[in-house]
Amino acid sequence: xxxxxxxxxxxxxxxxxxxxxxxxxxxxxxxxxxxxxxxxxxxxxxxxxxxxxxxxxxxxxxxxxxxxxxxxxxxxxxxxxxxxxxxxxxxxxxxxxxxxxxxxxxxxxxxxxxxxxxxxxxxxxxxxxxxxxxxxxxxxxxxxxxxxxxxxxxxxxxxxxxxxxxxxxxxxxxxxxxxxxxxxxxxxxxxxxxxxxxxxxxxxxxxxxxxxxxxxxxxxxxxxxxxxxxxxxxxxxxxxxxxxxxxxxxxxxxxxxxxxxxxxxxxxxxxxxxxxxxxxxxxxxxxxxxxxxxxxxxxxxxxxxxxxxxxxxxxxxxxxxxxxxxxxxxxxxxxxxxxxxxxxxxxxxxxxxxxxxxxxxxxxxxxxxxxxxxxxxxxxxxxxxxxxxxxxxxxxxxxxxxxxxxxxxxxxxxxxxxxxxxxxxxxxxxxxxxxxxxxxxxxxxxxxxxxxxxxxxxxxxxxxxxxxxxxxxxxxxxxxxxxxxxxxxxxxxxxxxxxxxxxxxxxxxxxxxxxxxxxxxxxxxxxxxxxxxxxxxxxxxxxxxxxxxxxxxxxxxxxxxxxxxxxxxxxxxxxxxxxxxxxxxxxxxxxxxxxxxxxxxxxxxxxxxxxxxxxxxxxxxxxxxxxxxxxxxxxxxxxxxxxxxxxx
Amino acid sequence: xxxxxxxxxxxxxxxxxxxxxxxxxxxxxxxxxxxxxxxxxxxxxxxxxxxxxxxxxxxxxxxxxxxxxxxxxxxxxxxxxxxxxxxxxxxxxxxxxxxxxxxxxxxxxxxxxxxxxxxxxxxxxxxxxxxxxxxxxxxxxxxxxxxxxxxxxxxxxxxxxxxxxxxxxxxxxxxxxxxxxxxxxxxxxxxxxxxxxxxxxxxxxxxxxxxxxxxxxxxxxxxxxxxxxxxxxxxxxxxxxxxxxxxxxxxxxxxxxxxxxxxxxxxxxx
Numbered sequence: 001x002x003x004x005x006x007x008x009x010x011x012x013x014x015x016x017x018x019x020x021x022x023x024x025x026x027x028x029x030x031x032x033x034x035x036x037x038x039x040x041x042x043x044x045x046x047x048x049x050x051x052x053x054x055x056x057x058x059x060x061x062x063x064x065x066x067x068x069x070x071x072x073x074x075x076x077x078x079x080x081x082x083x084x085x086x087x088x089x090x091x092x093x094x095x096x097x098x099x100x101x102x103x104x105x106x107x108x109x110x111x112x113x114x115x116x117x118x119x120x121x122x123x124x125x126x127x128x129x130x131x132x133x134x135x136x137x138x139x140x141x142x143x144x145x146x147x148x149x150x151x152x153x154x155x156x157x158x159x160x161x162x163x164x165x166x167x168x169x170x171x172x173x174x175x176x177x178x179x180x181x182x183x184x185x186x187x188x189x190x191x192x193x194x195x196x197x198x199x200x201x202x203x204x205x206x207x208x209x210x211x212x213x214x215x216x217x218x219x220x221x222x223x224x225x226x227x228x229x230x231x232x233x234x235x236x237x238x239x240x241x242x243x244x245x246x247x248x249x250x251x252x253x254x255x256x257x258x259x260x261x262x263x264x265x266x267x268x269x270x271x272x273x274x275x276x277x278x279x280x281x282x283x284x285x286x287x288x289x290x291x292x293x294x295x296x297x298x299x300x301x302x303x304x305x306x307x308x309x310x311x312x313x314x315x316x317x318x319x320x321x322x323x324x325x326x327x328x329x330x331x332x333x334x335x336x337x338x339x340x341x342x343x344x345x346x347x348x349x350x351x352x353x354x355x356x357x358x359x360x361x362x363x364x365x366x367x368x369x370x371x372x373x374x375x376x377x378x379x380x381x382x383x384x385x386x387x388x389x390x391x392x393x394x395x396x397x398x399x400x401x402x403x404x405x406x407x408x409x410x411x412x413x414x415x416x417x418x419x420x421x422x423x424x425x426x427x428x429x430x431x432x433x434x435x436x437x438x439x440x441x442x443x444x445x446x447x448x449x450x451x452x453x454x455x456x457x458x459x460x461x462x463x464x465x466x467x468x469x470x471x472x473x474x475x476x477x478x479x480x481x482x483x484x485x486x487x488x489x490x491x492x493x494x495x496x497x498x499x500x501x502x503x504x505x506x507x508x509x510x511x512x513x514x515x516x517x518x519x520x521x522x523x524x525x526x527x528x529x530x531x532x533x534x535x536x537x538x539x540x541x542x543x544x545x546x547x548x549x550x551x552x553x554x555x556x557x558x559x560x561x562x563x564x565x566x567x568x569x570x571x572x573x574x575x576x577x578x579x580x581x582x583x584x585x586x587x588x589x590x591x592x593x594x595x596x597x598x599x600x601x602x603x604x605x606x607x608x609x610x611x612x613x614x615x616x617x618x619x620x621x622x623x624x625x626x627x628x629x630x631x632x633x634x635x636x637x638x639x640x641x642x643x644x645x646x647x648x
Numbered sequence: 649x650x651x652x653x654x655x656x657x658x659x660x661x662x663x664x665x666x667x668x669x670x671x672x673x674x675x676x677x678x679x680x681x682x683x684x685x686x687x688x689x690x691x692x693x694x695x696x697x698x699x700x701x702x703x704x705x706x707x708x709x710x711x712x713x714x715x716x717x718x719x720x721x722x723x724x725x726x727x728x729x730x731x732x733x734x735x736x737x738x739x740x741x742x743x744x745x746x747x748x749x750x751x752x753x754x755x756x757x758x759x760x761x762x763x764x765x766x767x768x769x770x771x772x773x774x775x776x777x778x779x780x781x782x783x784x785x786x787x788x789x790x791x792x793x794x795x796x797x798x799x800x801x802x803x804x805x806x807x808x809x810x811x812x813x814x815x816x817x818x819x820x821x822x823x824x825x826x827x828x829x830x831x832x833x834x835x836x837x838x839x840x841x842x843x844x845x846x847x848x849x850x851x852x853x854x855x856x857x858x859x860x861x862x863x864x865x866x867x868x869x870x871x872x873x874x875x876x877x878x879x880x881x882x883x884x885x886x887x888x889x890x891x892x893x894x895x896x897x898x899x900x901x902x903x904x905x906x907x908x909x910x911x912x913x914x915x916x917x918x
Contacts, residue, residue, distance in 0.1 A: 009666075013711050013854075018669035024745055255681065257667065257745055258674045309681030309743075342684075342692075 001033070001104035004094050011085040019258035020048035021082065023096035026255035026308070029061075030097055031071035033104060038180045040064050040072040041095055041105035041142075045112070045120035046531065048076040048096075049260040055268060055316070056148060057111045058250040060169050070177045073097040073105070077120045078127070080529065086127065093127040102128030106180060107143045110161070112150035115508035116501065116531035119523040121146070122160055132520070134162045134211055139192025143180065151208075152238075152285055153460040153568040155225070156508055158210035159516035162198060166206045166571065167238030167285075168271070170247045175204050202232050206239035208571060215513045215567075220554075222512045225570045237572040238285070240610050244271055244292045248300060255308045264312035264346070265304040269297050269329075272606075273318035274596045274614070278387045278587050279376070279415060281459035282318055284580075285573040287606035289597055290615040294325055301333055305343060312344050320347040322597075324618035371402050374413035378428025384590040385420050387583075395432065396439060403440040409448045410436060416478045417456040417470035417502070419587060426478045429453065430485040430492065437491040451486070452495045453479065455502030459509055460568045461575060463583035468559040469506050472538070475499035500538035504530060506556040507541060512567035515555075518544040576605040650758045653725035654691050658760075659740070660752040660874040663714045664858075667747035672707040675748070679704075679719060682743040688730065691722035705763030705862065705873070706770070709840055714859040716770075718763050718873050720756070752878040763873060767834055768865045769817055772841050774828040775855030776848065781825060787848045788819055788828065799843050812847060815839040826855070831863075 012018040033039055042061055044051025051057070057074065064072040073095035078086060086092070093102040102108060108128060110121055122132065125144060131137050134144065146157065147165040154164040165172055183197045202209040212232045215225045227234055241247060253265060270291040273283040292300075301313050313333060317323065330345050375390050377383040383390055402410055414429050433451045440447030455475045458464040470478070479496045486494045507515060521544035522530070529535040545552060560566070562581055579602065586593065596602055597616050607613055650656065663675065670678075680700060683690055692698040701722040708714050731739045737750035744750070760766075776784055791797065797813040815838065817831040832839050845854040863870050 005666075012669055018711065019671065019674060022666040022669050024666055024747070026745065257670050257678060259677070263677075306685065309683075309685040311680075311684060342698075 001100050003099045004091055004101055005099040007089060007091050008094065008099055011082075011089055011091070015082045015085055016079060017049075017258070020076065021078070021096065022257070023099070024257055025052070027250075027252045028074075028097050028254060029065050029072075031065060031073065033071065033100075037069055037071045038107065038177050038184065039105040040070060040107045040109055040177075041075055041102055042072055043075045043077075043108055043110045043121075043124055045077050045110055045117040045124055046114075046529075047079055048256075049258070051076045051111075052254060052256050052260045053262040053266065054111055054113065055250065055266055056113075056169065058254055059247070060109070060173055061254075062249050062251060063170060063173060064177070067174065067177065069181050073100065075102065075124070077117075077124055077529070080535070083123070083127065083528070092129045093124055102130070102142065105142055106184060107145060107176075110144070110146040110148075112146050112148035112157075114531055115150055115156075115505050116536075118157060118508050118519050119527050119530055121157065122520060122523045123528050125160060126523075133159050135159075137162070137194060139187075139194050140189040141194075143197065145176070149282060149285065150509070152281070152571055152573055153509060153511075154208055154210060154571065155215070155513045155567040156511045156515035156519060158513050159520070162209065162211070163201045164208040164210070165239075166208060166236060166573075168241045169239070170241050170249070172204065172206050172239045176201065176207065179204065199229075199231070206237065208236040210513075213570065220549075222565050222567055224565055225513075225567065227570075235570050235572050237609070238574060240288075240574070240606075240612060241271075242290070242610075242612050243615060244268070244290045245296055248296055251300075251303070252307060253304060255310075262314065263310075264314050265301070265308055265310040266314045266316050267297055267300045267304060268292065268317060269315045269320055269323045269326075270317045270615075272614075273322075275319060275322075276387050276583075276593050276595065277376070278385075278463040278583060279418065279456060279458075280318075281462050284462045284575060286318070287574065287604065288612055288614045291324060291617055294323075294329055294617065297323075297329055298332060302336070302338070305339060311339075311342055312346060314346045314348055316348055324616060371407050371409070372411040372413060373398060375432065376413060376415050377418060378414060378425045378430075378432060381590055382418060382421065382425040382428065384592045385587050386415075386418055387587070387592050389592055392432070392435075396435060399436045400439050400442075403443045403447065408440070408444050408446065409450070410440070411450045411452060412436070414451055414453045415456040416453055416482070417475050419464060419467045420590075421478075423478075423481060426482050427485050429482055430489070430494075433486060433492040433494075434489040437489055440491070447491055448493060449491060450493045450495055451482075452497075453482065454497045455499045457502050457505045457509060460566070461571075461573045461580070463580050463587055465510075465566065465580065466560040466562065466564075466584055468557045469502070470499075471557055472499045472503055475502065498533055498536060501530075501533070501536050503552060503556055504536070504538060504541050507545070507552065510567070511555050514548060514550060517548050518550065521547060572609075574604075574606040574609045576603070579604040650722070651691075655723045655726075656720060656756050656758060656760070657688075657723055658718060658720050658754055658756045658874050659737075659750055660872075660876065660878070661717050661719075661741075661744075661748055661750045663708060663717055663748055665713075665747040667745055668711055668713045671710045672704070675708075675717075676702075676704055678745060678748065682740060683721070685743050686731065686740060688721075689724040689727055691724050703762060703764075706767055706834060706838070708859060709842065709857075712841060712857045712859060716859055716861045716872065718862065720763060751876045752874045754874055754878050763862075766864045767862045767873065769831050769833045769863045770859050771861040771863070772828075772830045772832060773822065773858045773860055774830060774841050774845055775857065776826050776828060776845050777853045777855045778851035779826075779848070781821060784826065784828070784848070784852070785821055787852070788821065791848065792816070792819055797847055799847050801840075801843055810837065812839040812843060816844070819844075 008021065012021060042057050044054055044057055061072050061074065064070040075093055075095050094100060125132055130141055143162050145163045145165060146161045147169050151164040151166060179200045198209045198211055201207050202212050212227055212229060213225050214228045216223055270289055272286045272289040274287060274289050275283060277283055305313065333343060333345050373395065375395055376388045377386055380391060399410055412433060416426055429451055433449050436449045437447060456469060458467045458469055476499050483494050486492050522540045525540045527537060527540040593602060597614050679702065690700040692700055703720050705718040708717060733753055736753040740750045794813060796811050798809050799812050800807060800809055815833045817833055819828060819830045822829050830844065841857040842854040845852055861872060864873055
């Protein structure tokens with residue numbers, strides 16, 4: 001296939017941020033397309049600057065390009081102006097490395113990290129020149145697959161995606177490659193039987209092929225999703241790699257030529273989280289905890305800095321301060337004479353309860369990166385419901401440590417619209433914020449505390465999957481309540497996410513197969529980049545729901561019964577349904593549970609089901625206690641809780 | 649005065665090909681990463697968040713190419729294992745993305761002004777699409793004959809009207825079809841090559857543009873901040889510069905730049 005560069009370079013002077021489309025990053029490869037290799041196009045359905053740093057995509061990029069029977073290039077969603085210019089010039093979706101058309105690839109593999117990008121996925125399939133729906137694709141068309149956290153409810157995209165890959169991709173990507181390679185070699189394009197490929201893929205563990213399942217409905221409500229035909233598993237369970245040490249990727253992280261988010265070296269220190277925060281889908285679906293050996297972390301940091309020239313390294317995970325020996329690791333990086341004392345470390349998710357003065361001091365040695373804590377709930381009762389076990393004292397001592405070390409600005413993350421939430425829980429956010437400002441004033445005149453508030457979206461495979469999320473009106477009321485209260489404190493700023501976007505996110509993450517037609521309508525009405533506030537438009541979603549005879553109340557705002565069929569019942573993250581339901585009931589009774597890394601097993605199923613164990617270097621919880629360990633969980637149970645039913 | 653032991657290094661480099669679509673800020677970031685990887689003993693600013701003392705010359709508009717970009721930096725005292733100056737252009741080029749090639753490196757004196765202040769004009773090669781050469785010739789003549797040339801452009805989000813005529817020092821067709829060569833002044837206000845081509849009138853539209861030279865003027869002489877192929881210390885740079893610019897009198901400030909022995913030292917032929 002010929003490169004499209006000569007056509008592309010003609011339109012680039014007319015579009016914004018043209019560097020998004022040129023490739024050329026350090027670490028990018030120019031693989032030779034030959035008949036012996038399966039050609040993968042790895043796609044991130046958002047802009048280049050959001051997608052480029054995605055670690056999952058970079059890991060698969062390296063693993064595939066290391067294989068003799070595979071090659072991989074990348075593509076990102078063109079921004080609106082570029083898409084218009086491409087369509088006007090007849091330029092299809094292309095890879096950034098060699099600017100080859102998507103049609104030059106055998107597989108289009110999407111990374112799905114957020115639900116609001118679903119219309120972008122549809123748009124990219126269309127820009128690639130492929131039939132939109134899987135059923136319309138033939139033997140010569142590329143296979144469309146998707147992985148990432150969103151695919152734990154694959155049903156909204158079942159029309160568009162041929163196969164979903166659940167869980168860690170490191171191992172299964174090679175198995176998929178072999179299946180496709182065999183299929184490609186077996187016959188010339190015109191004779192290829194796509195059905196045979198789909199059946200073979202469905203035979204792989206962790207691969208879900210929606211065309212081989214049938215969903216049925218009664219009275220407008222889903223009752224089951226079952227396999228059609230023999231040899232198709234009734235339930236597809238995720239893949240989990242047992243030891244992160246076997247996968248020191250990305251070894252040559254992509255260094256972009258232009259500005260991207262998280263423009264720094266990222267080193268994953270562990271995968272999985274067992275803190276058990278009930279709102280957190282990532283924590284539930286990535287169990288168990290698998291730590292990378294500290295020596296390997298150091299080596300990856302060392303090599304990565306030499307390779308990239310970055311002066312900042314982020315130690316990434318769902319809760320990096322939980323990494324065994326985190327303080328030593330941070331100190332070693334900051335004090336390494338090789339870096340000349342000019343490398344800073346950021347921990348994207350700081351634990352509040354054991355954030356010590358020591359760690360704060362280490363991090364700020366080079367330069368003060370932003371400091372963010374996530375109490376998530378405004379009152380201790382609320383935090384017990386969601387199992388985010390941070391006491392007021394924990395938060396205040398962490399904030400005190402931060403301000404005493406010289407920070408003047410602290411950011412706090414909260415959710416509103418949580419189960420059992422009362423107005424006093426919302427007002428508790430302002431109270432916590434005001435107290436933090438007060439603590440800061442002990443050290444500095446001008447301090448800022450930013451409380452960032454998001455509307456809670458109950459996600460599949462969490463204990464809150466049965467919960468009906470707040471309506472837009474209710475979220476707006478709570479935001480107004482909070483803003484009004486916060487006005488009384490100078491130095492406290494409230495930021496909030498668009499409540500309407502939380503509802504669209506709920507639709508995309510909780511819908512069943514019928515949501516596909518809604519997503520398609522939103523796309524046809526021009527609704528791309530819905531995760532961008534300037535592009536988001538709830539009315540597009542409402543109109544599409546109406547046209548399809550579906551209701552937002554039915555999908556988003558309704559509490560579900562324990563025996564109701566859920567769209568993702570045939571997908572398994574390894575968690576027993578009994579465990580999730582029991583945890584949901586515990587939440588309603590505001591009963592908290594400890595982090596099972598250091599306490600007896602709750603039998604959630606994630607370890608036992610896959611024959612795995614937590615890989616944790618330290619047998620004892622971190623100093624200061626973590627997530628219930630060493631805490632008195634009976635403290636402060638003041639409010640009798642019942643689930644309030646919601647008026648539409 | 650330079651702090652004890654510190655040195656001032658000037659580099660000349662190109663920006664050609666796909667990478668022309670990156671911005672001035674993007675190029676600055678590429679340099680910062682490459683310099684960290686080079687382990688050159690960069691001098692850092694004092695203060696709470698120290699940053700390397702690197703200064704870039706005139707910004708190149710996104711989408712334009714260049715065969716004459718510059719940057720100045722401060723280095724601490726040379727340590728063991730530092731890349732020798734003559735090897736520096738090749739060594740740094742390896743650490744930079746495709747399309748950025750370092751073509752000269754020289755130590756310069758403290759008295760040398762900053763690139764932003766000193767560069768008075770730039771040479772450009774401009775591709776013009778949409779008009780034939782005869783028509784282009786007429787329009788160029790008309791443009792040069794005009795006392796004033798007002799263009800509307802957006803600056804910092806606001807529409808402004810500027811007279812770009814004073815900035816056009818020379819403008820002529822080259823032997824390549826549809827190509828112009830222009831020398832454009834940088835002070836008091838530069839003119840973007842795209843604006844110049846647009847000012848030729850429809851249907852002329854800007855094609856590719858390449859900055860080929862930047863010029864410093866001093867004592868009636870015109871010279872480049874650094875000539876391609878130059879490397880060396882202050883002393884020999886002056887010597888080469890003298891050979892290249894014999895009209896520069898002794899006793900003047902040393903010239904920042906020079907050429908390899910034997911080269912004519914003049915601007916590279918296009």
